[in-house]
Amino acid sequence: MARTRIDETFARLKGADGRPALVTFITAGDPDYETSYGLLQALPAAGADVIELGMPFTDPMADGPSIQASSLRALKSGMTVRKTLAMVRSFRETDTTTPIVLMGYYNPIYIYGPDAFVRDAFAAGVDGLIVVDVPPEEDAEICLPAIEGGLNFIRLATPTTDDKRLPAVLANTSGFVYYVSIAGITGTRAPDVTAVKDSVDRIKRQTALPVCVGFGVKSAEQVEAIGAYADGVVVGSALVNAVATSLDKDGGATPSTVESVISLVSLLSKGLVRRPAPMTAEHPDQTVSA
Amino acid sequence: MDKTTDALPNSYRTGPDETGHFGIYGGRFVAETLMPLILELEEAYEAAKRDPGFKAELDQLNAHYSGRPSPLYFAERLTEHFGGAKIYFKRDELNHTGSHKINNCLGQIQLARRMGKTRIIAETGAGQHGVAVATVAARFGLPCVVYMGATDIERQKPNVFRMKLLGAEIVPVTSGTGTLKDAMNDALRDWVANVENTFYIIGTAAGPHPYPAMVRDFQSIIGRETRQQMMEREGRLPDTLVACIGGGSNAIGLFHDFLDDRQVAIYGVEAGGHGLEVNNGHAASMNGGRPGVLHGNRTYLLQDDDGQILEGHSISAGLDYPGVGPEHAWLRDSGRVTYVSATDKEALTAFQLCTKLEGIIPALEPAHALAFVTKLAPTLTKDNLLVMNLCGRGDKDIFAVADHLGMEM
Structure with missing residues (x-):
């Protein structure tokens, strides 16, 4: 499979830049298409290295109240899978390097048609997929078609993914591994930094892929602490909450909506500390495959 | 791979496969x-x-906590009233807690x-x-x-x-x-x-x-008892089975033991709400939905063209679910079970009929099954042994029914 923008980005960050990635999540269409498209366009300059674009679903079982509400706002504004793909297509007209990962649940993809979805997503400029409710046991559904269609399939590893199960989770994962730092739903508890480090180390012993950590990250300090050992830090609910608090009483966007999210991303990106030059700095290739 | 398009399977009782499909x-x-x-x-x-x-x-x-086996009761007055099939109720509403x-x-x-x-x-x-x-x-x-x-x-x-x-x-x-x-x-x-x-x-x-x-395994006791009780009462298997379908646990419980007895006609009754023709006005996922993935399984779902889940509607809170158990989805496609629907109004009428003629207040869920029996029984011969799963009692529903009928409590 050809290298995706995700592969290129992590290679650059690990090599020349020597720092972890900031992975940002926003929901496509929250609170409306135009606002979230404006936000999407502004994210890279604010410090987002990878963008997870949420595809709204009525029943986001693995998400907490913040992202549930965000999904419902997006659906209410008329967001659909087709419009999400169109948003990525527009984004690619001006940004050809920032990786975009579509994140969502399987049913809208299943109804769109998995093969057609992979084809249209790739053509739109999507780099990877996270489909929360499709475990390795159901790989034939969308994981294998995605890989065949040139997309990374990024899987979640969790505190309940033990050593026995980890190989199955890693088997068809590409792009990066998303380590869910708590057993729970998005945006609720704060992760225990030490326990998370042990888990990241455990995963890294079994894969050369970058490992990004998410769930419950909301401050630059957390970004810095987790970024000290993980290849990337994912921030989702905190950004979605920033959208929510910026809205007017009818749930509509205000002039401060994009600005409040972007300033939070800028703030969080301050936690992306350049690592002390590693011994292997002059051999970036080795670092990448280590 | 796709078993649903295969010729008739040797048995309808072997599922799911080792991967749960x-x-x-x-x-x-x-x-x-x-x-x-x-x-x-x-x-x-x-x-x-x-x-x-x-x-x-x-x-x-x-046996001792729940009170099983539940009786198989000959509903004599309803049988007379419809003038067709000989109607039996499997009385799972008599279990401890009032349902299956x-x-x-x-x-x-x-x-x-x-x-x-x-x-x-x-x-x-x-x-x-x-x-x-x-x-x-x-x-x-x-x-x-x-x-x-x-x-x-x-x-x-x-x-x-x-x-x-x-x-x-x-x-x-x-x-x-x-x-x-x-x-x-x-x-x-x-x-x-x-x-x-x-x-x-x-x-x-x-x-x-x-x-x-x-x-299904835990509920299948309903069908196993029914088989034995019917053999004791009538010396043969029932001809017709009817049960209501929300998620479908009482139905699969009654049906499963009989799936390979091909001569037994089996009907599942979905909640037709305001009518199948009313957009998002019913909870009949198999008659008015299409396959999708929700809550851990692929099955028939009420959903829109974008794959977003619809709420559906039923007078019965127990049938008001946008999906259905996956085994029912498969039995539907394979044609072994016929899935029909009954509206809110039909269920309310059946609820009152059962109460007045049999002295049994059924839950609104099995009232849907009875609503279909109302239509089916008169078309069947008097020797047709029909078993309907009376899976819950109606005490919980009296307030809602009073409300719908405009009655003062």
Whole structure:
């Protein structure tokens, strides 16, 4: 499979830049298409290295109240899978390097048609997929078609993914591994930094892929602490909450909506500390495959 | 691969396959956090099935706690009234807690105890499952949290109070539209956050594998008893089976033992709400929906063209679910079971008819089954032995019925 923008980005960050990635999540269409498209366009300059674009679903079982509400706002504004793909297509007209990962649940993809979805997503400029409710046991559904269609399939590893199960989770994962730092739903508890480090180390012993950590990250300090050992830090609910608090009483966007999210991303990106030059700095290739 | 397009299978009773699929339906569509739990549950359930002690304990509880076997009752006056098939009721409404739900809860709580789980969670719609879970949790001294849609709490007050008396904590669910599907979402969210100590007692034969098979197995006692009782009463098998379908646990419980007796005609009755022609006005996922993936399995779902789940509608909170158990989806496609629907109005009429002619107040759920019997029975010959699963009693529904009929309580 050809290298995706995700592969290129992590290679650059690990090599020349020597720092972890900031992975940002926003929901496509929250609170409306135009606002979230404006936000999407502004994210890279604010410090987002990878963008997870949420595809709204009525029943986001693995998400907490913040992202549930965000999904419902997006659906209410008329967001659909087709419009999400169109948003990525527009984004690619001006940004050809920032990786975009579509994140969502399987049913809208299943109804769109998995093969057609992979084809249209790739053509739109999507780099990877996270489909929360499709475990390795159901790989034939969308994981294998995605890989065949040139997309990374990024899987979640969790505190309940033990050593026995980890190989199955890693088997068809590409792009990066998303380590869910708590057993729970998005945006609720704060992760225990030490326990998370042990888990990241455990995963890294079994894969050369970058490992990004998410769930419950909301401050630059957390970004810095987790970024000290993980290849990337994912921030989702905190950004979605920033959208929510910026809205007017009818749930509509205000002039401060994009600005409040972007300033939070800028703030969080301050936690992306350049690592002390590693011994292997002059051999970036080795670092990448280590 | 796609069993549903194959010629007739040798047996309709062998599913699911080892990966939890009934044809293209079923499966394990859950977040990774839950996957190890689902696998552990499957292993524990397989071990329990092989353990004679597990079965013996469950048999004891069914007999002495729940009151099984439930009677097979000849509904003489309804039979006369319709002038066709000889109508029997399988009286699962006489079980402890007033519905078939206890069959499954006794099985699952035994499994929870075997697995060393110390906390029980559940979702409930009409509250019948919630009451049954709260009951077994009280019986075995385990703390219990029941997720219930805020809308359902409002329309099922008696059951909410029962659960509270039994010591359960009721969590009102306001996400989505506050009905059964949202309660199931929140129960799944709880489970994801408390995987170590918590056992999720799913109330219907749906969800990720092994739930559909496990719930069916615990409910299949309904059909096994029916077979034996009918042999004793009439010396032969029934000709026709009818049951209502929400998620479909009472129905699969009655049907499963008879699936390979091809001469037995089997009907599942979905909630037609305001009518199948009314957009989003019914809860008939097989007659008015299409296959999709929700709550851990692929099955027929009420959904829009973008794959977003619709709420549906039924007068009965127990049938008001946008999906159906995956085995029913497969039985539908294979043609072994015929799935029809009955509207709110038809169910209300049947509810009153049963009350007046048989002195039995049925729950609104089996009133849907009876509504179809109203149409079917007169077309059948007098020697046609028809069994309808009277899966719940109507005490919980009297307020809602009074409201719909414009009667003062």
